[in-house]
Amino acid sequence: MKLICADLEGRLPAVPRRVVGAQWVLVRLHGYPLGFVTPPAMGCTSEQLRQLALRELAGPIATHLASDSIGDGAPVPNALARIAAPCPRWPVTGNGVVTVAVCTRDGAARLGECLDALATLEYPPEQLDLLIVDNAPTDSATRDLVARYPRMRYVPEPRPGLDWARNRAAREARGDVIAFTDDDVSVDPMWVRAIAGAFAEEPDAMCVTGLVVPDEIDTPAQALFETYGGFGRGFERSVSRVAPGERAVRRYGGTGRFGTGANMAFRRSFFDLAGFFDPALDVGTPANGGGDLEMFFRVLKSGHALVYEPAAMVRHRHRRDYASLREQIANNGVGFFAYLVRTAQAYPAERFAVLRLGVWWLWWWNVRRLLRALVRPSAFPLDLVIAEFKGSFVGLRRYAAARRRAEDVLGRFGSDAEPLNALAAGDRT
Numbered sequence: 001m002k003l004i005c006a007d008l009e010g011r012l013p014a015v016p017r018r019v020v021g022a023q024w025v026l027v028r029l030h031g032y033p034l035g036f037v038t039p040p041a042m043g044c045t046s047e048q049l050r051q052l053a054l055r056e057l058a059g060p061i062a063t064h065l066a067s068d069s070i071g072d073g074a075p076v077p078n079a080l081a082r083i084a085a086p087c088p089r090w091p092v093t094g095n096g097v098v099t100v101a102v103c104t105r106d107g108a109a110r111l112g113e114c115l116d117a118l119a120t121l122e123y124p125p126e127q128l129d130l131l132i133v134d135n136a137p138t139d140s141a142t143r144d145l146v147a148r149y150p151r152m153r154y155v156p157e158p159r160p161g162l163d164w165a166r167n168r169a170a171r172e173a174r175g176d177v178i179a180f181t182d183d184d185v186s187v188d189p190m191w192v193r194a195i196a197g198a199f200a201e202e203p204d205a206m207c208v209t210g211l212v213v214p215d216e217i218d219t220p221a222q223a224l225f226e227t228y229g230g231f232g233r234g235f236e237r238s239v240s241r242v243a244p245g246e247r248a249v250r251r252y253g254g255t256g257r258f259g260t261g262a263n264m265a266f267r268r269s270f271f272d273l274a275g276f277f278d279p280a281l282d283v284g285t286p287a288n289g290g291g292d293l294e295m296f297f298r299v300l301k302s303g304h305a306l307v308y309e310p311a312a313m314v315r316h317r318h319r320r321d322y323a324s325l326r327e328q329i330a331n332n333g334v335g336f337f338a339y340l341v342r343t344a345q346a347y348p349a350e351r352f353a354v355l356r357l358g359v360w361w362l363w364w365w366n367v368r369r370l371l372r373a374l375v376r377p378s379a380f381p382l383d384l385v386i387a388e389f390k391g392s393f394v395g396l397r398r399y400a401a402a403r404r405r406a407e408d409v410l411g412r413f414g415s416d417a418e419p420l421n422a423l424a425a426g427d428r429t
Helices: 047-058 057-074 079-084 109-116 141-146 162-174 191-201 220-228 250-251 270-272 291-301 322-346 348-375 382-413
Strands: 004-007 025-029 031-038 097-106 129-135 152-157 177-182 184-185 205-214 236-239 261-269 304-317
Touching: 004 047, 004 057, 025 057, 031 047, 031 057, 031 152, 031 270, 031 304, 047 057, 057 079, 057 270, 079 382, 097 109, 097 191, 109 129, 109 141, 109 220, 129 141, 129 162, 141 152, 152 162, 162 291, 177 184, 177 191, 177 270, 191 205, 191 261, 191 304, 205 220, 205 291, 220 322, 236 322, 261 270, 261 291, 261 304, 270 291, 291 304, 291 322, 322 348, 322 382
Parallel strands: 004 025, 097 129, 097 177, 129 152, 205 304
Antiparallel strands: 025 031, 177 261, 184 304, 205 261, 236 304
């Protein structure tokens, strides 16, 4: 069953009786997500859902309404009146041209839902550039599917690997901002508007990430992924910067807390300043991940701001079966430690901090969970914890292999103004 969204200013849906598992409802106000509520198992009417949301999310609602009154300078006579009124903070027009890039590889079977959602984006069409990058395609299925959407551009990238596709998107983009998402994601209609607004409000920001919620929780594997941590990073906006002279890794090396590659955007100028994505990282390489984490760190290490804006929301379709979930969690460990190795190589002054972070992460994220799973086996499957733990050690040697693979790809396909050293930018002094 699809995740239910309830907009307080509109007519709320009734919630049907729960069949299995939890049934979350995402509550929003004026397009801003406030949090989840869990209706009773027997379901509830729309009015009961409204009262549940007003009761359980009273704090976030009050905070939002206070921000609205600051935004337009008008007093708030009462909360219900303000809830029904338009939000003064959403811009009426766009904030410049935005390129939306979806990178896919043989993903035609799952891409249609993503493209349908892109077609509903509420942003001026003349300021919206929709780009689909087909990575090392083996057939024409994706190209044929994109052809059904006249507003979308199709671009093939023959070099296999997600970060090669992202770099092609950065080079092909027509917008000053490039918003990346994945083929198993459905974006919210206000997604681009929220991203553009965050960049407009923070002139020194080079990256904006956003909220990722589950599109559905239909299977035990999908529920387990959310229990494990999921992709969600909360409902509070944040702006992160590295203070002058501060070592970045100690506070900001664990960049997964800022978001994920399924929902991230960059100013196009940042790639000119700091290089492209490292093609030795992420899906399609021996590293299996880490490309988004490394770029978040590069933004902060370069002295720029990174904004987490929950109003920029997307819905992710989690893996439905247990085997796929286990593979994903193992690759989380591989990708994170491959990113740490890459960071230590690119920034020699940060190497000791990287080592401390890696040891701390093994204890805090892996060993503690492993001990809890041994004491309480029902809390979380032990084999999933072990899978990520092993993946962490595998990741220590995967970046070197992935680097060799990227150099081989570069040699076979040729360089188009993308030398590998520039792509793997860093402070090697």
